[in-house]
Amino acid sequence: MQNSEKKIDNLFQDKFADYMVVPPVEVWDKIEASLDEKKKKRRVFFIWGMSSAASLLLAFLGGWYFSNHMNTSSELVSAVTNSSLSKVVQTDSRAVSPDQNILLQQPVSKNYAAVSSSKEMKAVQHVKQDETSEQATVKPNFFDRLLNSRNTLLKSKDSDYSLVAMNSNNAGEDLSAKDRAIIEANMAIAKNVNREKKSGNWAVGVQASPAYRFNSSEKTDYPLTGTSVVNQANSDQYVTNVMGGLKVEYSSGKRLSFQSGVSYGEVSQRSGKVGVAYSGHNLFSGALSEGVQYDNTKNYFGLANTTTNVALSTNIGVANIELPAGTEVALASPSTGFAREEVKNYDFDQRAGYVEVPFNLRFMLIEQRMGLYVLGGLNTNILVSNTVALGSETEVVAKGQIEGLNPMTFSSNLGLGFNYAITKHFNFSLEPMLKFQLTSLNSQSVYNSKPYTAGVFTGLSYSF
Amino acid sequence: MEELEILITDCKAGKREAQSRLYQLYAPMLFGVCLRYSRDRTEAEDSLHEGFVLIFNKIDQFAFKGSFEGWMKKIMVNLSLEKCRTRFKMQSVEDISIYDSQLADADVYADMNAAKLLELIQNLPPQYRLVFNMYAIDGYSHKEISQALGIAEGTSKSNLARARKILQDKVVEMGYIGRVYAE
Numbered sequence: 001m002q003n004s005e006k007k008i009d010n011l012f013q014d015k016f017a018d019y020m021v022v023p024p025v026e027v028w029d030k031i032e033a034s035l036d037e038k039k040k041k042r043r044v045f046f047i048w049g050m051s052s053a054a055s056l057l058l059a060f061l062g063g064w065y066f067s068n069h070m071n072t073s074s075e076l077v078s079a080v081t082n083s084s085l086s087k088v089v090q091t092d093s094r095a096v097s098p099d100q101n102i103l104l105q106q107p108v109s110k111n112y113a114a115v116s117s118s119k120e121m122k123a124v125q126h127v128k129q130d131e132t133s134e135q136a137t138v139k140p141n142f143f144d145r146l147l148n149s150r151n152t153l154l155k156s157k158d159s160d161y162s163l164v165a166m167n168s169n170n171a172g173e174d175l176s177a178k179d180r181a182i183i184e185a186n187m188a189i190a191k192n193v194n195r196e197k198k199s200g201n202w203a204v205g206v207q208a209s210p211a212y213r214f215n216s217s218e219k220t221d222y223p224l225t226g227t228s229v230v231n232q233a234n235s236d237q238y239v240t241n242v243m244g245g246l247k248v249e250y251s252s253g254k255r256l257s258f259q260s261g262v263s264y265g266e267v268s269q270r271s272g273k274v275g276v277a278y279s280g281h282n283l284f285s286g287a288l289s290e291g292v293q294y295d296n297t298k299n300y301f302g303l304a305n306t307t308t309n310v311a312l313s314t315n316i317g318v319a320n321i322e323l324p325a326g327t328e329v330a331l332a333s334p335s336t337g338f339a340r341e342e343v344k345n346y347d348f349d350q351r352a353g354y355v356e357v358p359f360n361l362r363f364m365l366i367e368q369r370m371g372l373y374v375l376g377g378l379n380t381n382i383l384v385s386n387t388v389a390l391g392s393e394t395e396v397v398a399k400g401q402i403e404g405l406n407p408m409t410f411s412s413n414l415g416l417g418f419n420y421a422i423t424k425h426f427n428f429s430l431e432p433m434l435k436f437q438l439t440s441l442n443s444q445s446v447y448n449s450k451p452y453t454a455g456v457f458t459g460l461s462y463s464f
Numbered sequence: 465m466e467e468l469e470i471l472i473t474d475c476k477a478g479k480r481e482a483q484s485r486l487y488q489l490y491a492p493m494l495f496g497v498c499l500r501y502s503r504d505r506t507e508a509e510d511s512l513h514e515g516f517v518l519i520f521n522k523i524d525q526f527a528f529k530g531s532f533e534g535w536m537k538k539i540m541v542n543l544s545l546e547k548c549r550t551r552f553k554m555q556s557v558e559d560i561s562i563y564d565s566q567l568a569d570a571d572v573y574a575d576m577n578a579a580k581l582l583e584l585i586q587n588l589p590p591q592y593r594l595v596f597n598m599y600a601i602d603g604y605s606h607k608e609i610s611q612a613l614g615i616a617e618g619t620s621k622s623n624l625a626r627a628r629k630i631l632q633d634k635v636v637e638m639g640y641i642g643r644v645y646a647e
Contacts, residue, residue, distance in 0.1 A: 008628050008635070009600040012585070015578045016500055016601045020492035027495075027513050028487055034517045035483070255478075367476055367524065 046252035201251040205461025208244025211265055213451045239268040259360040269350040316449050317442040319388040321400030346390050353385035371419045379411040404444040411437045431457040475523050494540050500585055500597050501544035515540045548590050584634050592627035599624050
C-alpha cells in the first residue's frame with residue numbers, strides 16, 4: 001500500500017517538478033496594465049494628499065477668519081435695540097414662507113441638510129442674531145448655536161407647525177431608512193478616505209547634525225573707519241555647533257517624497273582673543289599707551305579713547321557691545337610685549353540663532369531596507385536670537401547685538417541620504433548635507449555674509 | 465546568480481524592462497504551478513496575472529535569503545489557496561482507512577504524459593487538488609497544509625488519500641485504454 005501511494009505521488013512529482021508551460025502573450029500585457037494602474041493610483045493619491053492639505057489650510061484660515069468675524073458681529077449685534085430685534089423676528093417669519101413648509105415639516109433634526117437651503121440659512125442667521133443679542137456675553141460654540149437657533153426657529157413658528165414638538169432627544173428614532181442609508185454611505189466614504197490616506201506615507205521624526213560653517217569667497221575683513229570700531233582681523237572662525245529639529249515627510253509614491261519641518265541652528269563665530277582692560281589700566285604699555293592706531297605690521301588694533309559703546313566688525317556684521325565704563329578693548333593678546341599685565345584675554349562670541357523651515361524634495365535612488373536617496377530644496381530661515389558676548393567661560397564682560405541682521409533669509413539645501421528601516425515603522429537616516437546661503441545674513445551691503453554650512457544629519461523617524 | 469540579484473534589484477526599483485525580463489524567465493515555471501492549482505487554463509492565466517502583480521509589489525520584501533524561485537512559487541501557491549478559500553468551504557474530517565489497500569499497483573504510469581496528468585489534477589475537487597499539489601508535488605507536510613488551509617491535519621490526510629484514489633483510478637483507466645491501443 002505504502003508502495004502504491006509512493007508510486008502515484010512519484011508519478012506526479014516527476015512530471016510536474018520542473019513542469020513549464022509558456023503562458024499566452026496577453027498575460028504580460030494584463031500584468032503591465034495592472035502595474036501602470038497602480039502607478040496612476042499613487043499619483044492620484046499624491047494629488048489627493050496635496051489638495052487635502054491645501055483644503056485643510058484653507059479651512060483653517062477660513063475658520064480663523066470667520067471666528068474673528070463672528071466675534072465682531074456678535075459684539076455688533078449685542079448693540080441692537082429691542083425694536084430692531086422685533087424687526088428681526090419679523091423678517092424671520094417672512095423668510096419661512098409656506099413653500100418652505102415642506103422642508104420644515106421634515107424633522108429638521110434628522111439631517112442638517114434640511115437647514116442648508118440658502119433661504120433657510122438666512123432665517124437661521126436672523127434667529128442667531130436674535131439669540132446673540134439675548135445673550136450678548138455668552139459665546140456658544142457652533143453646534144450649540146445651531147441647535148439653539150433651530151429650537152428658537154421652531155418655537156417662533158405658530159403651533160400649526162407640528163415641528164415645535166420636535167427636539168433633539170428623539171431625533172435618532174425618526175431616522176428613516178433612506179436617511180440611514182445616506183449616513184451609512186457617508187460612513188463608508190469616510191472609511192475609504194481613511195484607507196486612502198494610509199496608502200500615502202507620512203513620517204515624523206527628529207534629526208540633528210553638527211554644523212560646520214565656512215565662508216564664501218566674499219570675505220570682509222577690512223577695518224571700518226570710525227572712532228569706536230575695532231576690526232576683527234583674524235576672526236573668521238565659525239564655531240561648530242549642533243543644529244537639528246523635527247521633520248515631517250510625505251511620500252507620494254515610491255520614489256518621490258516631500259519633506260518639511262522645523263529646526264534650529266546657530267551661526268556662531270568666536271574671534272581670536274580680544275584684550276580687555278579696565279579703567280586706569282591702559283591696554284598698551286610704553287609708546288603705544290594712548291591714542292594707539294591700527295598697526296598692520298604688529299597685528300593689533302587698539303582704541304584710543306574708550307567709549308562705552310564699541311563696535312567690532314566681523315564677517316557677519318558690526319557687533320555693538322556695551323562695555324562697562326572705562327573698559328578698553330583691543331585686538332591684542334596680553335602675551336604681546338605691548339600689552340600691560342592687567343589686560344585680560346576674552347573671547348568674542350557672536351551668535352545668530354535661526355529657526356529653519358525647509359521644503360525639500362527627496363528622490364529615492366535605491367529602494368530597499370537600506371535605501372539611498374538625494375534631496376534638495378529651500379530653507380526659510382527666521383532670525384530668532386542675536387547675541388554678542390565678550391567673556392570667558394566663567395564670566396561675561398559685555399553683551400550686545402549684531403547690527404543689521406536680516407530677520408529672514410533663504411538658503412538652499414543639497415544632500416545625499418541613507419536610510420535603514422529598523423522596523424516596519426522606524427527608520428534611521430544619515431544625511432550629509434550642504435546648505436548654500438542664498439541671501440546675505442546681513443542687510444548692510446558691506447557684509448555680504450553667505451556662509452556655507454555642511455553637516456551630517458542623523459535622524460530617527462516614525463512612518464505611518 | 466549575480467545577474468539575478470541585479471535583475472531583482474532593478475525590479476525593486478520598478479524598472480519595467482527588468483520586470484519584463486523577470487517575467488520571461490519565470491513565467492513558464494510559474495504558469496506550470498498555476499495550471500496545477502487551477503481548475504482550467506483560464507483560471508491559471510488569471511492566477512499568473514495576479515501572482516506576478518503581487519510579486520512585483522512585494523519584491524521589496526525579498527531579502528535575498530533563500531531561493532527566489534521558491535519565494536515566487538510560495539506567492540503563487542498562497543494566492544491559489546486564497547482563491548480557493550474564498551470560493552469553497554473546506555471539508556471536514558472523515559475516515560481515511562477506507563482508502564487503504566485500494567490503490568492498485570500500476571506500471572502503466574510511465575505511459576502518462578504531463579498534459580493528461582494535468583487534466584486529472586485539474587478535474588479533482590478544489591480542496592483535493594490543493595492538498596495533493598502541496599503534499600505530493602510541492603513537498604508541504606500535513607501540518608503545514610492544515611495551517612495554510614485552516615483545516616485539521618486529519619482532513620488534510622483524508623483529502624490526500626481521496627485525491628490519490630481518484631487519480632489512481634483514472635490513471636489505471638487511461639493506462640488500460642492506452643495499452644489496448646498499443647496492442
